[in-house]
Amino acid sequence: MTFRATHLLGIEHLHPTEITTLLDLADRYADQGRRGQTHRDVLAGLTQINMFFENSTRTQASFELAGKRLGADVMSMAMQATSIKKGETLIDTALTLNAMRPDLLVVRHPQSGAVDLLAAKVQNCAVLNAGDGRHEHPTQALLDALTIRRAKGRLHRLSIAICGDVAHSRVARSNILLLGKMENRIRLVGPPTLMPAGINEFGCEVFDDMRAGLEGADVVMMLRLQKERMDGGFIPSEREYYHRYGLDAEKLAYAKPDAIVMHPGPMNRGVEIDGTIADDINRSVIQTQVEMGVAIRMAAMDLVARNLRAARGRKAVGVEV
Amino acid sequence: MSGTIFLNARLIDPEAGTVNEGCLIVRDGVIVEVLSRVPESLERFAPDQRIDCGGLCLAPGIVDLGVKVSEPGERHKESFKSAGRAAAAGGVTTIVTRPDTNPAIDTPEILEFVARRAQVDSVVRVLPMAALTKGREGREMTEIGFLQDAGAVAFTDGDHVISNTRVLQRALTYARSLDALVIGHVQDPGLSQGAVTTAGKFASLRGLPGVHPMAERMGLDRDIALIEMTRVKYHADQITTARALPALERAKRNGHDITAGVSIHHLTLNEFDVADYRTFFKLTPPLRAEEDRAAVVEAVASGLIDVICSMHTPQDEESKRLPFEEAASGAVGLETLLPASLRLYHAGVVGLPQLFRALSLNPSRRLGLASGRLAANAPADLVLFDSDAPFVLDRSTLKSKSRNTPFDGARMQGRVRGTWVGGVLVSGEG
Numbered sequence: 001m002t003f004r005a006t007h008l009l010g011i012e013h014l015h016p017t018e019i020t021t022l023l024d025l026a027d028r029y030a031d032q033g034r035r036g037q038t039h040r041d042v043l044a045g046l047t048q049i050n051m052f053f054e055n056s057t058r059t060q061a062s063f064e065l066a067g068k069r070l071g072a073d074v075m076s077m078a079m080q081a082t083s084i085k086k087g088e089t090l091i092d093t094a095l096t097l098n099a100m101r102p103d104l105l106v107v108r109h110p111q112s113g114a115v116d117l118l119a120a121k122v123q124n125c126a127v128l129n130a131g132d133g134r135h136e137h138p139t140q141a142l143l144d145a146l147t148i149r150r151a152k153g154r155l156h157r158l159s160i161a162i163c164g165d166v167a168h169s170r171v172a173r174s175n176i177l178l179l180g181k182m183e184n185r186i187r188l189v190g191p192p193t194l195m196p197a198g199i200n201e202f203g204c205e206v207f208d209d210m211r212a213g214l215e216g217a218d219v220v221m222m223l224r225l226q227k228e229r230m231d232g233g234f235i236p237s238e239r240e241y242y243h244r245y246g247l248d249a250e251k252l253a254y255a256k257p258d259a260i261v262m263h264p265g266p267m268n269r270g271v272e273i274d275g276t277i278a279d280d281i282n283r284s285v286i287q288t289q290v291e292m293g294v295a296i297r298m299a300a301m302d303l304v305a306r307n308l309r310a311a312r313g314r315k316a317v318g319v320e321v
Numbered sequence: 322m323s324g325t326i327f328l329n330a331r332l333i334d335p336e337a338g339t340v341n342e343g344c345l346i347v348r349d350g351v352i353v354e355v356l357s358r359v360p361e362s363l364e365r366f367a368p369d370q371r372i373d374c375g376g377l378c379l380a381p382g383i384v385d386l387g388v389k390v391s392e393p394g395e396r397h398k399e400s401f402k403s404a405g406r407a408a409a410a411g412g413v414t415t416i417v418t419r420p421d422t423n424p425a426i427d428t429p430e431i432l433e434f435v436a437r438r439a440q441v442d443s444v445v446r447v448l449p450m451a452a453l454t455k456g457r458e459g460r461e462m463t464e465i466g467f468l469q470d471a472g473a474v475a476f477t478d479g480d481h482v483i484s485n486t487r488v489l490q491r492a493l494t495y496a497r498s499l500d501a502l503v504i505g506h507v508q509d510p511g512l513s514q515g516a517v518t519t520a521g522k523f524a525s526l527r528g529l530p531g532v533h534p535m536a537e538r539m540g541l542d543r544d545i546a547l548i549e550m551t552r553v554k555y556h557a558d559q560i561t562t563a564r565a566l567p568a569l570e571r572a573k574r575n576g577h578d579i580t581a582g583v584s585i586h587h588l589t590l591n592e593f594d595v596a597d598y599r600t601f602f603k604l605t606p607p608l609r610a611e612e613d614r615a616a617v618v619e620a621v622a623s624g625l626i627d628v629i630c631s632m633h634t635p636q637d638e639e640s641k642r643l644p645f646e647e648a649a650s651g652a653v654g655l656e657t658l659l660p661a662s663l664r665l666y667h668a669g670v671v672g673l674p675q676l677f678r679a680l681s682l683n684p685s686r687r688l689g690l691a692s693g694r695l696a697a698n699a700p701a702d703l704v705l706f707d708s709d710a711p712f713v714l715d716r717s718t719l720k721s722k723s724r725n726t727p728f729d730g731a732r733m734q735g736r737v738r739g740t741w742v743g744g745v746l747v748s749g750e751g
Contacts, residue, residue, distance in 0.1 A: 012526070091642050111644035112528035113598030133646075135528030170528060197531055198522030 003303045006311065007119050007127040010136035011177040019178065023146050023155070026299035030146070030292060033069070040071035042302050046103035050076040051093075052130070053109040058265055058290070059130050059139075063106045066297035072104065090114060094121035103308060104301055106130050124312070126304040128297075134170050140264055141174035143296040145182070147289050148219055151260050156183045161213050161255070163189040164223035164245060164272050165234075167196045171264045172223055176202060189213030190223075190245060193234045210245050214254040221262045222247055225272045238271055248274040252283070260285045323369050324348040325744060328359060330374035330705070334695045335381065335677040345379060347701040350743035354697055374705055377738060380677045381693050382414025382445075382702035383658060384684040386582060387477075387504070387558055388633040389651070390416070390447075392438055393431065394423035398723045399635035404655065405443030407720040409748035411656040412704030412737040413631075415446040415692060417684070420457070421479035427452035427463045429471040436472050444747040445740075446702070448688065450475045453492050453503060459483040462492040465501055474688050477504035477558070480605045482540065484510040486547065493551040502687065504556045507540035507565065508532075508606060517646050518607045519592050527598070529645060534562040534613060537606065541565045545572045548579055556687060557581040560626055561609050563616035570625055580687055582628035585661045586652055588618055590727060600641045600648035601727045604632070621679055622671045628687070629679040631658040635723030653721045657728050663708055663735035673708070701744035710736040 002021040005014060032039070048067040052060050060076060067074040079093075088096075090109075097105065098121075105127045107115045112133030119127040131137040149155040160179055166172045166188050179186055186204040188195065199206055207213030214220060225241065235241045247261065261277055261284045269275040278284050327345040332355065334341070346354045346368065385408065391398040408416050418435070420426035426435055432451055439447035451473035455461045458481075465476060476496060482505075483489040496503050513532040518524035520531030541557060545568060548555050560569060560581045572579050586604055591611045595602045602608060609617075620626040634651025641648050654661075662680060665671040671679075685693030692702045716729040739749030 089639070089643060109644070111646050114644040116597055117642075117644055133528045133644075167525075173526065173528060196525035197520035197533070198525050201522040202525075 004307070006304060006307050008138055008300050008304055009116055009119055009127065009129045011138050011141050011174045011181070012136065014138075014181070016181050019142070019145070019181065022142060022296070022299050022303060023149060025302065026142070026146050026292070026295040027150070029298045030295035033295060038069060039298075040069075043067065043070040043072035043104070043305055046072045046305060047101070048072040048074045048104040048106065048301070049097070049100075049102040050074065050106045050130075051079050051108070052076070053079040053107070053114070054131070055080065056108055056130070059108065062290070062293045063128075063130060063297050066294050066301060067104070069294070070298055070302060072301070090118055091121055094118050097125070098123050104128065104305060107132075109133065126308045128300060128304065131170055134168055134173070136174045137170040138174050139293070139296050139300055140171050141178040142300070143289055143292040144175055144221065144262060144264070145178055146292045146296055147262065147285050148260070150288070150292070151285055152218060157185070158218040159185045159187065159216060160219040160221060161187045161189050161217040162221045162223065163210065163213065163247065165194045165225050166190055166199075166223065167194045168226060169223050175221065176204060187213050187217065191235055191241075210251050211254045214251060217255040217259055219260055219262065220247065220252065220255050222273050224264060224266065225268055242271055246270070246272055246274060247277055249277065252277060259283070262286065262289060264289070324353070325370040325372060326368040327372045327374055327379055327703075329376055330379035331376060332695055333378055333380035333673050333677050335674050335682040336694050336696060338674040340673055345695070347744045350701055350745070352695065352697055352699050352701050355695060377705055377707050378673065379695075379703060379705050380673070381681040381695050381699070382704050382740060382742065383412050383680045384415040384417065384688070384690065384693055385413045385633065385655065385658065386417045386628055386630045386684045386687070387419055388416040388631065388655065389419045389421060389635065391422060391635055392435065398637050399721060401439045401442035401447065403720060403722040404633075405445050405447070406748070407653070407655040408445045409740045409742070410720050410737065412659045412706060412740050413445060413655055414702035414704070414740060414742045415448060415690070416443075416655070417448045417450060417474060417688065419479050420450050420452040420477065421481075425452045425457045426450075427455050427457070429464060429467040432468055432471045432473055445742050448472075448474045450477055450504070452476070453478050453496070454483060454488065457481045459485055459488055462488070462495060465492075465496055466499055469499055469501055475502040475504050475556070478506070480506045482506055482508050482510045486543070490547055490550060493547055493553040497551050497553045500554065502554045502556060504558050505544050507537055507544055507557050507560070509536040509539040509543075512536035512539070513606075516607065517603060518595065519609050521592065521610060523592050523595075527595070532607065534564055534609060537562045538565040538568055541568050545577065545579070548572070548577050552578070554578045555580075556628070559583050559587065559606060559632065560620070561587040561606055561617055562613045566616060566620050566625060573625070580627040580683070581625075582630050583617055583621065583626050584632035585629055585654055585658050586632065586727060587614065588621065588629065589661050589664050590614070594727065598645040600643065600645055601652060601725050601729070603645060603648055603650050604652060605650045618665060618670055621665070622675060624675070624678070627679065627683040629658075629662055629676075630684070631655050635721055636725045637723055641725055651725070652727050653719065653723055653725055655721065656719055657714065657726055657733070659704070659706060659737060660733040660735040661728060664733070666708065667734055701741055703741040704737060705739040705749070706735060706737045708735050710734065712736060
C-alpha cells in the first residue's frame, strides 16, 4: 500500500512514499490535462462538498475544478456567510453533514485544528484540509513540491529559501514539513518578529539578512505578507519591509543563476516581490504553481476516494477495519 | 456525637514529616489522640465505632485552594452539591472556592448567598474567596472589609491580571490594613494576550498562539515589587515555570509574606499532551515544557512551592468541543487530585508527608485554619486511601457535573477509601 491516508489533514502524518505516490499521480494528471484528456469516471457518483469558513477564491476554484474534472458532483458552501453567523458550532455542522452523506469534504477554517476536529466527527467521508488557521495547508505544499520537482528534476538535496512571514503562514509550516521529509536544505528568511517561537528547533537555517539567506539557493519561495500584520507592530512599515525583504533583481542575484521564484498567491507586488520578477518567465514559476494546484487536488481526491471506497467495500462484506 | 477509633492505620503526619503505624481517636468531630500502638484498654475512650483501616494510609483531608463551583450563574456545570460529592470522593475535605463565577462574587450579598447555598448542599467544608476588584475588571477594589466580615477567606481576581498597577497597589495596601490574604495570577498581561499554549516548537507546529514562559516571571517580579511596597499577605496561585522559581526563592528569603501554589495538572502533564488539539488539556496558564514541569516538581519536593491544588474548573462539553483557540479553558480536578499527586510519590520524587504538607497542611496554615494536621485538637477531617491500588480512570464515573478531565483513560495508582469531615463519613465505606 503506497497511500494509506483516509483523510488529507496535513503533511505531518504523511510518509515520504505517500508524498511521492501523490506527486507521481498528479504529474500524470498534469500532463494529461495539457493534452486535454479528461477523467470523468474517477470520482463519478461521488459528492464533493467544499466548505470554506474563510474567504478564498483561488483554492476554492482549484478544488472545484479538480472535482469536476474527475466527474464528482461538486457543491461549494460559503460558510462564513451562513451558519457560523447563526451560531452553529462546528460539531453541529458535522452532524448536519453526516446526514447529507457527502463522500469528499474540502474544508478551510480560520482556526488551527478545526479541520482535524471536523474530520473526527464526520462519518464515512474523506476530509481534505484546504487550510486551517496557522496550522497546515497540505495541498499547497504538495503543489509547490510538484512544481519544484518538474522545474528542478528532483525533490531532494535542494537548497530552498522560504522568505517572509513564516510565523503566521500555514503554507510555510506545511512546506517546512514536506521539504524536510524529502531531505532538502531549508532556509527561513525574514525579520525575527515574523519567525515562529522555537524556530531554532525546526532543523532549518534561519536568516534575518535576505542576501545571506538567498546565497546559493535553488528555490526562492516568497510568502504573502498579510496586510493586518502591519497593524500588529510586527514590522515598522511596508516600505522598510520591501527594502529589506522584498524580492528584487538585486537580492535574487545572490541565489543560483537558475534558481526559480515561487509565490503561493495572491501577491502584493511592491511589498514582498517586485512585479518584474514575478512576471519573468525565465525565473518565476508562479503560473505553473496554479496549474499544478489543480493536478495535485485531483490526485489527492482520487487517492483518498480510493481508500474510502476500499473501506466501504470492506464494511459491506463485514470485514473489520 | 461520640467517639470513633481508627485502628491499624498508616498515619501520615505532614507536620512531623512521619509515616507511622498507629491509631487515631476522634471525639465530637475533633481528633483527641494519636497513638503509635493500640491501647490495652479502649475503655478510657469509650468508642462506639471502631474502624479497621487495614494498614491503609490515613492523612489529614485535602484543603483545595482555588476550586471553581459554577454557582451562581452556571449551575449546569457544577453546583455545590455536585462539587461537594466530587470533593468527598477525592479526599478533599475543604474547598476554597474561586469568585470567577458569572456574576463574579464581588459583593457581600452574593458572598452570603454562596455561603448559604454551600452550607445547605455541600458535604465538605466550603470557604469562599471574593473578587479583589469589582466584576474582576481591575478598575475598583471591592468592599474588602464587608466581604471579610461575610466570610471571605481570601481575595483574588482569578486569572484576570490587574494590569493597572496603581489600582492593584491601592487594593493591596487596603487589603494589608485588614490583614487579608490576596491571591494573584502571575502573568504579564501583554505577552499572554490571546495565547492558548506555551510558545515553542510544539505550539508553532500546531499553529497556535503561545505565550513565552518568561511572562510568568515578569508577572511574579511585578507582584513581588508590589508586595515589597505594600507588605501585603500574598499567595501566587500557580507557579509553573522554572524561570519564576529563583524570583520566588529570593522573595521568600527577603522575608516577604509570600507563598505559592501549583495545579496538579502542571505537575503531571506537559505541553505535548495537547497532541492533536485535545481541548481538555487547554488550561490557564497553558501546560509547559517538560523541563519546566520537572523543575516545578522539584520545587514542590523542596518546599519552595507550598501548595498543590486542583484548579478545579468545570466546563461543559459544548464549551470544550470547539476548535482549540475558541474552546473554554480549565479542567476538573477534585476527584483526580490525590491519585494524580500520588504519581509524584510513586515516581519517588515527593514523600507522602511532604505531599500532604502541600495538599493539606500548608493551605490550612495559609488560611489560618486548624485543619490539615494529624494532631490532638485538629478537626477530624480525614482521608483514608490505598496508595497502591491501580485503576484506569473512566470520566463517566466522575461525580462532578462536568467531566472535562485530562486524565480520562489514564492509568492511576491510589484510591480513596473513605473521607471524613468533622468525624462524619461523607464518602466511601469507612
